Amino acid sequence: MGKLSLFMGLALFLSAAGFANGIGANWGTQSTHNLDPHIVVRMLRDNGIQKVKLFDADYDTLAALGRSGIEVMVGIPNDMLATLATSLKAAENWVSKNVSTHISNRNVNIRYVAVGNEPFLQTYNGSFLQTTFPALQNVQAALVRAGLNNQVRITCPQNADVYASSSDMPSGGDFRADIRQYMIQIVKFLNDNAAPFTVNIYPFISLYTDANFPVEYAFFDGNSSPITDGSATYSNMFDANYDTLVWTLQKNGFGNMPIIVGEIGWPTDGDRNANLVYAQRFNQGFMSHISGGKGTPMRPGPIDAYLFSLIDEDAKSVQPGNFERHWGIFMYDGRPKYSLNLGTTNSGIIAAKGVQYLDQKWCVMKSSAKLDDAQIAPSVSYACARADCTALGYGTSCSELDAKGNISYAFNSYYQINNQLDSACGFNGLATVVRSDPSSGTCKFNIMTRPYYGGASDWRLGYLQGPFGLALALILFMLTIQ
Ligand SMILES: *[C@@H]1O[C@H](CO)[C@@H](O)[C@H](O)[C@H]1NC(C)=O
Numbered sequence: 001m002g003k004l005s006l007f008m009g010l011a012l013f014l015s016a017a018g019f020a021n022g023i024g025a026n027w028g029t030q031s032t033h034n035l036d037p038h039i040v041v042r043m044l045r046d047n048g049i050q051k052v053k054l055f056d057a058d059y060d061t062l063a064a065l066g067r068s069g070i071e072v073m074v075g076i077p078n079d080m081l082a083t084l085a086t087s088l089k090a091a092e093n094w095v096s097k098n099v100s101t102h103i104s105n106r107n108v109n110i111r112y113v114a115v116g117n118e119p120f121l122q123t124y125n126g127s128f129l130q131t132t133f134p135a136l137q138n139v140q141a142a143l144v145r146a147g148l149n150n151q152v153r154i155t156c157p158q159n160a161d162v163y164a165s166s167s168d169m170p171s172g173g174d175f176r177a178d179i180r181q182y183m184i185q186i187v188k189f190l191n192d193n194a195a196p197f198t199v200n201i202y203p204f205i206s207l208y209t210d211a212n213f214p215v216e217y218a219f220f221d222g223n224s225s226p227i228t229d230g231s232a233t234y235s236n237m238f239d240a241n242y243d244t245l246v247w248t249l250q251k252n253g254f255g256n257m258p259i260i261v262g263e264i265g266w267p268t269d270g271d272r273n274a275n276l277v278y279a280q281r282f283n284q285g286f287m288s289h290i291s292g293g294k295g296t297p298m299r300p301g302p303i304d305a306y307l308f309s310l311i312d313e314d315a316k317s318v319q320p321g322n323f324e325r326h327w328g329i330f331m332y333d334g335r336p337k338y339s340l341n342l343g344t345t346n347s348g349i350i351a352a353k354g355v356q357y358l359d360q361k362w363c364v365m366k367s368s369a370k371l372d373d374a375q376i377a378p379s380v381s382y383a384c385a386r387a388d389c390t391a392l393g394y395g396t397s398c399s400e401l402d403a404k405g406n407i408s409y410a411f412n413s414y415y416q417i418n419n420q421l422d423s424a425c426g427f428n429g430l431a432t433v434v435r436s437d438p439s440s441g442t443c444k445f446n447i448m449t450r451p452y453y454g455g456a457s458d459w460r461l462g463y464l465q466g467p468f469g470l471a472l473a474l475i476l477f478m479l480t481i482q
């Protein structure tokens with residue numbers, strides 16, 4: 001108790017004094033096998049990550065964050081905006097259940113509510129234009145009613161595509177013309193309520209979508225030819241993009257508005273520019289870039305940022321690209337992908353502790369199976385549609401595999417995601433289970449972690465594991481169906 005309250009006291013003192021600017025991380029949970037949130041919270045603490053940004057308000061996640069001192073930004077998904085926009089009652093319920101309860105019962109250090117996630121993204125075709133602002137108003141009103149508005153601030157994370165520069169220089173920045181009126185309305189409201197502007201900045205996406213984008217400009221090594229804008233020079237896209245926002249806010253009368261970089265990072269697989277070398281170079285470069293607290297030419301001072309992301313999520317939509325499932329600085333099982341010094345510990349990032357894995361076995365194509373078997377193509381499509389084949393293809397970690405390797409990779413992914421169920425390694429007799437690791441070079445045939453069932457308290461989980469677990473689970477199941 002003593003130690004804990006001392007820790008909390010120190011954390012409060014530091015944040016009150018404005019020093020708690022340490023690095024944050026985005027903790028998403030769109031995975032087939034999420035880690036136990038207690039393991040993740042311990043990993044955050046072991047790595048000195050003091051802030052997390054969530055995309056929802058999952059009960060178990062928030063419960064695990066209780067009394068950790070870690071600052072939390074909870075999120076409201078876009079599909080809830082319409083409801084919250086039309087009903088103050090719904091906003092009050094949301095705040096009561098997903099903010100107030102966690103603060104008062106478990107001392108969760110909730111500091112922000114993110115209302116929507118990039119709701120004005122161009123690909124949404126304006127679907128959330130009408131609902132974002134009223135939802136923001138209702139959530140703020142609900143925070144006021146709950147007496148939490150001084151402790152918890154609203155914000156509305158936007159993609160950097162909400163602003164652009166007319167001159168290709170930061171000083172030419174302004175909000176995108178088609179959404180300008182909506183942005184001004186939101187920014188004014190945030191400003192009136194001492195709330196920050198949150199922006200997600202992605203040099204990787206610029207490189208991905210524009211073949212002519214100068215690669216070096218995405219990084220922080222000063223190797224690209226600098227851009228001069230008045231008295232400022234820019235040799236990396238992050239600074240220029242951030243300052244385009246600073247100019248945009250200033251031009252519209254909000255020059256002092258605090259800015260949070262809600263997402264910044266680099267993926268490691270699924271595209272030719274998504275690899276360990278580039279991701280390490282970008283993330284380490286970013287950490288070093290902001291570590292001195294010198295800020296950007298337009299905004300000297302510390303930068304408040306959340307890395308995107310903490311852990312890979314193998315169930316994310318690949319509609320934006322196959323790299324979507326590979327943004328983590330940690331793999332699906334909480335192992336670091338590359339060395340990264342966050343400046344928060346004496347070493348690089350360290351792995352999650354206490355992670356449990358399924359057995360050491362894999363599902364591969366039978367050696368007797370023929371490549372021209374008519375069942376191959378539909379089997380692979382079936383597996384890839386339900387599992388994760390984003391490490392296959394040009395420029396990926398498994399691009400060196402031959403045709404058979406490709407097929408095995410797909411079969412194994414499906415088998416692991418289905419918890420090594422025997423029936424998940426059938427594929428019309430084309431597949432078989434092996435005990436030796438088929439991984440080769442950079443291509444890893446992963447063993448999945450043991451599923452975390454959530455909700456269930458630890459003792460029940462404990463019983464369901466181990467040699468008697470299956471028998472007990474069966475008995476419980478039979479009792480349930482009677
Ligand atoms: C609280 O958040 C969860 C997770 O985002 C959501 O499913 C639920 O509907 C929210 N509760 C209320 C009362 O709105």
Ligand SMILES: *[C@@H]1O[C@H](CO)[C@@H](O)[C@H](O)[C@H]1NC(C)=O
Nearest residue numbers: 121122123124125126127128
């Ligand atoms: C947006 O519009 C385009 C073209 O009209 C369409 O292809 C796409 O499916 C739409 N997206 C959404 C999210 O409505």
Ligand SMILES: *[C@@H]1O[C@H](CO)[C@@H](O)[C@H](O)[C@H]1NC(C)=O
Nearest residue numbers: 392393394401402403404406
């Ligand atoms: C392996 O699969 C990927 C993705 O489906 C494909 O692009 C590649 O050509 C395949 N390689 C071989 C050797 O079949």
